[in-house]
Amino acid sequence: MFSEISEYFRTEALPHIWCPGCGIGTVMQALVRAIKTLQLDQNNIVVVSGIGCSSRMTGYLDFNTLHSTHGRALAFATGIKAAKPELDVFVVMGDGDAAAIGGNHFIHAARRNIDLTVIVINNSIYGMTGGQSSPLTPHDKRATTSPYGNLERPLQLLAVAEAAGATYGARATAYHNQLLTKVIIDAYNNPGFSVVEAVSQCPVSYGRRNKFKTPADMLRWQKEHGIMKGRQEIGDEEFLIGEIFRAQAAEYTREYEKLRQRLQGGER
Amino acid sequence: MSNARLMQGNEACAEGALAAGVRFFAGYPITPSTEIAEIMAEKLPLLGGTFIQMEDEIGSMAAVIGASLTGAKALTATSGPGFSLKQENIGFAIATEVPCVVVDVQRAGPSTGLPTSPAQADVMQARWGTHGDHPAIVLSPASVQECYELTVQAFNFAEEFRTAVIMLMDEVIGHLREKVELRENLAVVDRKKPSVPPDRYIPYVNDESRIPAMANFGEGYRYHVTGLTHGENGLPTGKPEVAGKFLQRLTHKLDPYLDRIQRWEEVELSDAELVIVAYGCTARPVREALGAARREGLKVGLFRPITIWPFPSGEIAKLGGRKFLVPEMNSGQLVGEVERIFGPKNIHRYNRIDGELITPGEILEKIREVMA
Numbered sequence A: 001m002f003s004e005i006s007e008y009f010r011t012e013a014l015p016h017i018w019c020p021g022c023g024i025g026t027v028m029q030a031l032v033r034a035i036k037t038l039q040l041d042q043n044n045i046v047v048v049s050g051i052g053c054s055s056r057m058t059g060y061l062d063f064n065t066l067h068s069t070h071g072r073a074l075a076f077a078t079g080i081k082a083a084k085p086e087l088d089v090f091v092v093m094g095d096g097d098a099a100a101i102g103g104n105h106f107i108h109a110a111r112r113n114i115d116l117t118v119i120v121i122n123n124s125i126y127g128m129t130g131g132q133s134s135p136l137t138p139h140d141k142r143a144t145t146s147p148y149g150n151l152e153r154p155l156q157l158l159a160v161a162e163a164a165g166a167t168y169g170a171r172a173t174a175y176h177n178q179l180l181t182k183v184i185i186d187a188y189n190n191p192g193f194s195v196v197e198a199v200s201q202c203p204v205s206y207g208r209r210n211k212f213k214t215p216a217d218m219l220r221w222q223k224e225h226g227i228m229k230g231r232q233e234i235g236d237e238e239f240l241i242g243e244i245f246r247a248q249a250a251e252y253t254r255e256y257e258k259l260r261q262r263l264q265g266g267e268r
Numbered sequence B: 001m002s003n004a005r006l007m008q009g010n011e012a013c014a015e016g017a018l019a020a021g022v023r024f025f026a027g028y029p030i031t032p033s034t035e036i037a038e039i040m041a042e043k044l045p046l047l048g049g050t051f052i053q054m055e056d057e058i059g060s061m062a063a064v065i066g067a068s069l070t071g072a073k074a075l076t077a078t079s080g081p082g083f084s085l086k087q088e089n090i091g092f093a094i095a096t097e098v099p100c101v102v103v104d105v106q107r108a109g110p111s112t113g114l115p116t117s118p119a120q121a122d123v124m125q126a127r128w129g130t131h132g133d134h135p136a137i138v139l140s141p142a143s144v145q146e147c148y149e150l151t152v153q154a155f156n157f158a159e160e161f162r163t164a165v166i167m168l169m170d171e172v173i174g175h176l177r178e179k180v181e182l183r184e185n186l187a188v189v190d191r192k193k194p195s196v197p198p199d200r201y202i203p204y205v206n207d208e209s210r211i212p213a214m215a216n217f218g219e220g221y222r223y224h225v226t227g228l229t230h231g232e233n234g235l236p237t238g239k240p241e242v243a244g245k246f247l248q249r250l251t252h253k254l255d256p257y258l259d260r261i262q263r264w265e266e267v268e269l270s271d272a273e274l275v276i277v278a279y280g281c282t283a284r285p286v287r288e289a290l291g292a293a294r295r296e297g298l299k300v301g302l303f304r305p306i307t308i309w310p311f312p313s314g315e316i317a318k319l320g321g322r323k324f325l326v327p328e329m330n331s332g333q334l335v336g337e338v339e340r341i342f343g344p345k346n347i348h349r350y351n352r353i354d355g356e357l358i359t360p361g362e363i364l365e366k367i368r369e370v371m372a
């Protein structure tokens, strides 16, 4: 029910810009439900986004919200969290935002293991600009800039996050939205750089070009191809969902605070 | 008690930032600006602040804006190539009205250029480097003392007018060592906070002051910050009348304050037949050449813009009817602003772009030539 969570929305900012059948709203709802379950102080929450359809989410949410520049959301969020670590900082990005133009910030934010809860909405395409291929567009799939099928291979974003030093990684889909809420909660509770890949559908710019007749077909595809982690073998086009990795490492802002304390004690 | 010390321009800039209350620095190493980052790395954690070396200059600029949104006075410092990378996010800070200070210690470009010989070639980039119409405040120190004082001023302007302020230094001033008085009684300005409760807060209110009060993230005033053109409520708009009102306010928000923002120095102008307009490192050889020229009976004076943007056109216009000489370590950037006032007649240029300093002797020769 919307009324259960309506306090977290800026109703004056509605209607939203997303197309019928788009999955971003579902991801937004999962985020808000996670925040409600966590019972976080609304005034203490910051949501940062980049640029793209996914990133328009911040305009609709009634928190401290920052709709930044394309690819740079994590760098803005790093400044916020480093300057005021007591804030709860969430970051929402599209797949192009996070993995192409923002790829370097993604690696380095993970390397610092800075305590950010990151949601990458992976719709396999550049939605806002009208359906160009992204670093997460699957091989052979069509986009306006890969009209004969994508020659490139998609980036394994969670594997990159893990290798770079993130301490939590999970994947869910718009179809598996209760799982999505759960992994966002777990991501928040992990004190470090935590990434949730939210597989979502873009019926208009991706589905139409790739033989999905309706948004429901795309959700069905998510249902059938998202395989709960634990199963040994996964087939062609299948992907794992659930918690993908978890690790322990020092968190950046806590380390920095220790440094301040040490220096105040006269030690160098 | 005298607080005189011998220090470098970059050090004085860092000291000025500390005197202004800086609590956050994000940067990426690049000569000739790196000393500023190094000093911040050492001092900020001692003061309870934060230093972070980011992965590039784009990220540094982003982090500075993020930090400022939480209430911290935030600084970044760079040079040529890094200044280019910061441009998109400088525009973001200007459009979203988030106070911050960006130091650009100019070096010879374009591209990697002559690392790290001096130049003054970022004058136009400092004004128009980011896309779209926007206001700009750019300060140009000509001494180590000014590096200190103008950095405090840069923060004061950033906080009062809610914008990104550029400290446009150059390699000469940044690395020059001279005596500086670290005055402690300099006025320090903090951003205007909302005087109304959160439910009555209008984050981008368009009132007479043209400068909305700014709530910091986490203080109970939840609002939206976006680089999309927005209305008074901070939310994006596509309506021409709302967009137009916002852009009018933004682009003209400094206009009522020009008298307080514009700064310049005048040397021997009252009887001068030739006015030399010089700024930053180039003002130094001009000052020396003036003495020699006067001894030869040549009536020459110096007009030194300290705020190069907004350019003090009104003051210079008062000097009409005289000859002008504009020496610059670029191929002629600020001279265009003087020509805009008077037209090209009687406006002379002297330019060096080979990474070598302009000498007092060269200026003197040029004075003789122009006045002959």
Ligand SMILES: Cc1ncc(C[n+]2csc(CCOP(=O)(O)OP(=O)(O)O)c2C)c(N)n1
Pocket: A051, A052, A053, A054, A055, A070, A093, A094, A095, A096, A097, A098, A121, A123, A125, A126, A127, A128, A129, A134
């Ligand atoms: C520096 C810069 N380059 C390009 C753009 C144009 N642009 C806007 S959104 C976007 C990509 C959006 O794709 P994605 O990040 O996957 O998000 P989605 O719209 O699919 O949610 C691009 C290239 C921009 N705004 N800024």
